[in-house]
Amino acid sequence: MILNKRNQHKLPTTSVKGDFPVTYHYTAGIAGEKFFLALKDKKLLANTCDSCKFSYLPPKMFCEDCFDELDDGTYKEVDGTAELFSYSEVFYDHRGDKLEKPLLLGLFKLNGSSTIFMHNLLVSEPKIGMKVKVVWSEHRVGSIFDLKGFE
Amino acid sequence: MEKVAIIGVGVEGFRSAIRELSYKEMVYQAAVKAYDDAQINPREEVDTFISCEEDFNMGTSITDEYAPDQLGAAQRTVHTITGDGIQGMAAAYMQIKTGMFDVAVVEAQSRVSDILTHNQITNFAFDPLYNRQFDAVYHSTAALEKRAYLEYSGTSEEAIAEVAAKNYNNALKNPIAAYGVRAKASDIMNTDMIASPLRDGEISKPVDGAVVIVMASEKVVKEKNGNPIYINGISYATNSPNFDTRDWQYAKYAKLTADRVYKMAGINDPKEEIDVFEIDDTYAFKELQHLESLGVYDKGEAGKAMLNGDLGSKGSTPVNVSGGVLGVGNAHDVNGLQRIAELVDQLRGHAGRRQISDANTGMAFSWRGVPTTAGALAILSKE
Ligand SMILES: [Zn+2]
Numbered sequence: 360m361i362l363n364k365r366n367q368h369k370l371p372t373t374s375v376k377g378d379f380p381v382t383y384h385y386t387a388g389i390a391g392e393k394f395f396l397a398l399k400d401k402k403l404l405a406n407t408c409d410s411c412k413f414s415y416l417p418p419k420m421f422c423e424d425c426f427d428e429l430d431d432g433t434y435k436e437v438d439g440t441a442e443l444f445s446y447s448e449v450f451y452d453h454r455g456d457k458l459e460k461p462l463l464l465g466l467f468k469l470n471g472s473s474t475i476f477m478h479n480l481l482v483s484e485p486k487i488g489m490k491v492k493v494v495w496s497e498h499r500v501g502s503i504f505d506l507k508g509f510e
Numbered sequence: 511m512e513k514v515a516i517i518g519v520g521v522e523g524f525r526s527a528i529r530e531l532s533y534k535e536m537v538y539q540a541a542v543k544a545y546d547d548a549q550i551n552p553r554e555e556v557d558t559f560i561s562c563e564e565d566f567n568m569g570t571s572i573t574d575e576y577a578p579d580q581l582g583a584a585q586r587t588v589h590t591i592t593g594d595g596i597q598g599m600a601a602a603y604m605q606i607k608t609g610m611f612d613v614a615v616v617e618a619q620s621r622v623s624d625i626l627t628h629n630q631i632t633n634f635a636f637d638p639l640y641n642r643q644f645d646a647v648y649h650s651t652a653a654l655e656k657r658a659y660l661e662y663s664g665t666s667e668e669a670i671a672e673v674a675a676k677n678y679n680n681a682l683k684n685p686i687a688a689y690g691v692r693a694k695a696s697d698i699m700n701t702d703m704i705a706s707p708l709r710d711g712e713i714s715k716p717v718d719g720a721v722v723i724v725m726a727s728e729k730v731v732k733e734k735n736g737n738p739i740y741i742n743g744i745s746y747a748t749n750s751p752n753f754d755t756r757d758w759q760y761a762k763y764a765k766l767t768a769d770r771v772y773k774m775a776g777i778n779d780p781k782e783e784i785d786v787f788e789i790d791d792t793y794a795f796k797e798l799q800h801l802e803s804l805g806v807y808d809k810g811e812a813g814k815a816m817l818n819g820d821l822g823s824k825g826s827t828p829v830n831v832s833g834g835v836l837g838v839g840n841a842h843d844v845n846g847l848q849r850i851a852e853l854v855d856q857l858r859g860h861a862g863r864r865q866i867s868d869a870n871t872g873m874a875f876s877w878r879g880v881p882t883t884a885g886a887l888a889i890l891s892k893e
Contacts, residue, residue, distance in 0.1 A: 385638040423755060445658040449705040451647035455629035462646055466654055474754035477641060487661050503643055
């Protein structure tokens with residue numbers, strides 16, 4: 360009977376280790392490509408839905424509210440100034456191991472957009488609502504880390 | 511319109527690791543209990559089976575293929591839902607409502623102790639282009655949200671620590687809970703900071719376990735003459751998967767879900783009309799944020815209710831007398847069915863030392879955890 364086997368604890372816990380290599384390349388798409396390529400030129404792009412006037416940063420090809428296509432003509436550069444919406448000092452890495460140096464993450468409301476943008480926060484005394492500005496990386500390749508963060 | 515009832519519940523777990531059983535054996539144990547409770551033979555009397563599980567968490571591609579046998583569902587009508595168990599119940603509810611099915615079985619399972627890289631799997635759920643590259647533990651998303659909620663609602667850190675302490679203490683009275691412990695708010699405040707303002711004591715810890723629920727049409731309920739608990743309303747909603755367009759301050763998914771479910775169940779004032787609340791507390795602040803977003807309390811009032819004692823097992827609005835996700839343990843997609851199992855115990859009057867007197871109606875709300883904005887809500891009653 361199963362009950363006896365569960366009670367006796369005499370069985371060794373047999374298990375087999377298994378893993379699986381998982382590798383992708385994720386396509387940025389029409390709107391994402393524009394955004395990442397502009398970062399190389401120190402430009403932050405947003406685009407706006409004609410119907411509801413909601414501004415997306417990063418830009419989108421379609422409005423998730425109206426489901427309308429966002430026109431090419433509505434892309435515009437924002438000035439990189441923002442307001443700090445929330446932040447966290449993070450002490451553990453993505454594996455759950457303690458970080459040597461804590462990571463300061465912020466949620467930013469960029470002027471000229473209606474959205475929230477997550478990136479590094481580069482200030483020593485953060486306060487919700489404080490005004491910050493984008494800091495660019497010297498070496499830019501068209502990735503999210505073309506921005507160093509906001510200070 | 512014909513009603514749908516829960517006629518059987520089976521729980522296996524919850525423990526930090528169920529080492530002696532394979533995942534199939536674990537589900538089998540829960541299934542046997544549920545079929546005994548419902549007095550039903552799964553090989554002959556069940557019309558449709560639904561299993562809630564995810565490939566990455568189960569460690570197998572196309573894991574749904576492995577769902578049937580341990581449920582007594584071999585060569586029968588089975589489908590899987592990669593979501594919380596209450597989402598599975600909503601699918602079962604709709605199937606019974608078509609009139610084509612009389613008995614439905616819903617199962618959810620957590621085998622998190624088998625996953626050696628759970629943090630990485632959850633991290634892999636983040637948007638790969640914009641969010642995943644930051645080398646931050648996934649709890650950091652909840653931390654950003656907690657700070658936004660504190661700012662928006664004016665809730666105090668003390669109230670949040672009190673929520674965690676309440677739920678760990680409640681779990682002492684629940685034999686299926688893994689993490690019952692005597693705790694004070696100050697104990698919670700003294701735990702390690704994981705990602706500010708989120709401390710270790712506010713974060714639920716993983717458990718293994720499975721829950722199987724048997725649901726039936728009124729026709730079968732009458733034939734069986736058992737101890738049915740009725741589903742008066744059930745639904746689910748997602749706010750936005752995207753960091754840029756989601757609401758960070760309140761849980762919009764809870765509001766969207768509640769609007770549908772209250773209409774379905776004819777609820778006008780949940781605080782007055784519902785007796786027992788099982789509300790997701792995967793992170794302690796979530797219990798308060800969810801109560802406010804579900805309209806049980808106004809913005810900023812849930813924390814005050816916590817400090818007044820209203821949310822305790824003897825309070826006017828008892829929340830998570832089971833111990834919640836913090837006290838029972840975080841069984842991921844089983845969390846919704848954990849909440850349902852507690853409500854069924856309460857409404858049947860089988861909750862032992864946790865029993866809330868005169869419990870006639872209860873609500874269970876689940877959230878799928880970081881990085882989702884997906885919630886599911888069910889309202890159950892004795893009638
Ligand atoms: Zn629009």
